[in-house]
Amino acid sequence: MTAKLTVVRPGALTTIQDDGRTGHAHLGVPRSGALDAPALHLANRLVGNPENAAALETTLTGCALRPDRQVTAVVGGAPCRVTIDGRPAPWGTPVRVPAGATLDIGPATHGLRSYVAFAGGVLVEPVLGSRSTDLLSGLGPAPLAEGDLLPVGRPTEPRPALPAAPPWPAPPAExxxxxxxxxxxxxxxxxxxxxxxxxxxxxxxxxxxxxxxxxxxxxxxxxxxxxxxxxxxxxxxxxxxxxxxxxxxxxxxxxxxxxxxxxxxxxxxxxxxxxxxxxxxxxxxx
CATH class of the missing domain: 2.40.100.10 (Cyclophilin-like)
Structure with a gap:
């Protein structure tokens, strides 16, 4: 069975994003997708997913989730404090989150948007080939709300060997x-x-x-x-x-x-x- 994530704290704005809906502009459908695509891609690579797998994009205040089965996750993008059941966990490298534990992604300390990828990807139903939330058109899943259940797929690839410090780009001073x-x-x-x-x-x-x-x-x-x-x-x-x-x-x-x-x-x-x-x-x- 696949894992499910319960949204404990949705944060100011947390959405599901992949690489977006390409090829539909002639129908009036925006592309959507992760605003910081390199951060999404790196987070997915670090948990063994295809680069375009769906993940969570948080805005400024992070979010918190509780899996019903053990999952592997990585929090990247904007730097932030990460805890598992209140204990500090590393930012920017994969961590195992036990069943029933709360993964809390804190407010961004620099930048705006953090990305939370799970091995296997977030498997909400795709719309026009993408799982992305589109805030303008309303296509795709709604922004996260407290109590939502999010399915996570089965990991299909072994986790890659990781460098000691992944090369996350710093948010811009200018x-x-x-x-x-x-x-x-x-x-x-x-x-x-x-x-x-x-x-x-x-x-x-x-x-x-x-x-x-x-x-x-x-x-x-x-x-x-x-x-x-x-x-x-x-x-x-x-x-x-x-x-x-x-x-x-x-x-x-x-x-x-x-x-x-x-x-x-x-x-x-x-x-x-x-x-x-x-x-x-x-x-x-x-």
Whole structure:
């Protein structure tokens, strides 16, 4: 039989995430998936799972779970305190959690999002090929709530040999995002484009899985007319009426009517997942 996890404490926002739903944007379905994909992939490798196996993504305050059978778990991503029945357990390396014990993932000490992978993966029912929670469309499982039961699969591979200190990337002290101008950079004044590429912004506390919002200088538009709704991609930097850039993350809408001044490549977005409010942000010509 497979193990089941009882959610003892769901935390501020804990969701189930894998690599997301690709290939459905033409149907209006966002990609979703782990915001910090490298952290998800490393956590899964450390417990012998395929990289894209479903795991838990916590936000800031962690969560707590109790398995009904012994499971192997690893907590990675944003550093945090980990305990098993109140006793300290290592962060960033696999641990065995006995049946009936409580695995508690504490608040992030740096960064925002921790990832909790279990050998065998979290086996909720997939929707359109993914087990990811999508906060914008509502597809996939709901965010964790107290008392939820989560099935865990059977481990299928032996646990790999581990280095003494896995190379978890540190959350950014400054978020530097390479930005490829276009497709609507010509909707902004030349001065606004210069400001975008040189000014100091900070991460807004209103950021979420849909988009990283920024605070800083407003970007003035050259064209002030309406823009017909058009397709949006992961990493698109949309500029709403307040003139402050928003970087679209994994739960972003598939269409939008505000001009996109630039696009941040996907490989640069993992750091955005761990940038706490107030983190300095710079866009660079990339």
């Amino acid at each position: 978020l530097i995002l390479p930005a490829r101008l276009g497709p609507r950079a010509d909707w902004f004044t030349p001065e606004a484009v210069r400001t975008f590429l040189t000014a100091a912004y900070t991460v807004s506390p209103h950021s979420n899985r849909i988009g990283l919002r920024t605070e800083g200088p407003s970007l003035e538009r050259e064209l002030t007319g309406e823009l017909p709704s058009e397709g949006m991609v992961l990493g698109a930097v949309q500029v709403p009426p307040d003139g402050r850039p928003v970087v679209f993350l994994h739960d972003h809408p598939t269409t939008g009517g505000y001009p996109v001044i630039a696009v941040v490549p996907e490989e640069a977005l993992a750091a955005a997942a761990q940038a706490v409010p107030g983190t300095p942000v710079r866009f660079t010509s990339g």
